[in-house]
Amino acid sequence: MASNYFYNDAFRFSRALNTLALAGICAVLLMAFVWQIAFNELPCPLCLLQRLAFIMVGAGLLLNIRFGPSPLHYGMVIISALAGVAASGRQVLLHIAPGDAGYGSPFLGLHFYTWALLLFAAFLVYCGIMLMLDRRSADHANPRRSSRTAAAVMWLFLLLALANMVSTLLECGFGPCADDPVAYLWLSLSS
Amino acid sequence: MIMMLPFLTGMLTVWFGIRGQRRMCLSLWFITLAIFAAWCHVHMTDPLGFSL
Numbered sequence: 001m002a003s004n005y006f007y008n009d010a011f012r013f014s015r016a017l018n019t020l021a022l023a024g025i026c027a028v029l030l031m032a033f034v035w036q037i038a039f040n041e042l043p044c045p046l047c048l049l050q051r052l053a054f055i056m057v058g059a060g061l062l063l064n065i066r067f068g069p070s071p072l073h074y075g076m077v078i079i080s081a082l083a084g085v086a087a088s089g090r091q092v093l094l095h096i097a098p099g100d101a102g103y104g105s106p107f108l109g110l111h112f113y114t115w116a117l118l119l120f121a122a123f124l125v126y127c128g129i130m131l132m133l134d135r136r137s138a139d140h141a142n143p144r145r146s147s148r149t150a151a152a153v154m155w156l157f158l159l160l161a162l163a164n165m166v167s168t169l170l171e172c173g174f175g176p177c178a179d180d181p182v183a184y185l186w187l188s189l190s191s
Numbered sequence: 192m193i194m195m196l197p198f199l200t201g202m203l204t205v206w207f208g209i210r211g212q213r214r215m216c217l218s219l220w221f222i223t224l225a226i227f228a229a230w231c232h233v234h235m236t237d238p239l240g241f242s243l
Contacts, residue, residue, distance in 0.1 A: 066209070
């Protein structure tokens with residue numbers, strides 16, 4: 001009984017942390033959107049791949065909230081974060097040479113792809129710590145009831161994933177994106 | 192190359208995750224990852240302007 005109580009308590013703590021991490025992903029995606037619309041800075045293909053990696057990271061966190069913590073879900077987060085490191089690291093290397101102004105405007109002194117690289121590295125550290133904390137958790141195949149806060153964060157995450165899909169469709173249509181996009185393909189076709 | 196395709200599969204991954212259908216969610220996550228890798232091959236294989 002005592003061990004069950006401990007397990008449930010730890011499980012609740014883990015779900016709260018995963019909800020907080022998913023809220024962080026939502027904040028990142030929202031920030032990217034605000035920047036895109038307010039400053040009319042369209043995301044390049046590598047920027048889009050980084051956004052996609054954040055969505056894949058979020059999917060692992062979401063499963064931790066929905067089904068309880070599991071090494072399977074943390075594995076998803078780790079692989080997605082590594083994919084994000086590859087995309088953002090590549091973009092950092094593209095603009096690392098002296099005299100290169102970088103792509104887009106900097107935010108708090110760093111470009112968004114550099115922030116993305118740091119965040120993906122932070123998610124790798126997060127998974128390392130959470131796998132230690134959740135070492136006693138077992139894999140549960142059935143979904144659990146989520147709190148209202150967790151449900152709100154998950155639905156916001158879905159909304160942002162949908163918004164990214166629509167935005168990419170407007171920017172690139174059903175084809176590849178330009179390396180240095182200046183206008184939304186579908187919006188320029190209609191005008 | 193359809194750039195919006197992985198966003199569609201990514202969005203469906205999240206949808207099935209929220210619905211509690213883990214098997215579908217995992218399958219779509221793997222598909223998204225595979226498309227991500229393919230798109231990386233298109234956008235990340237040009238030689239860099241310096242040597243590492």
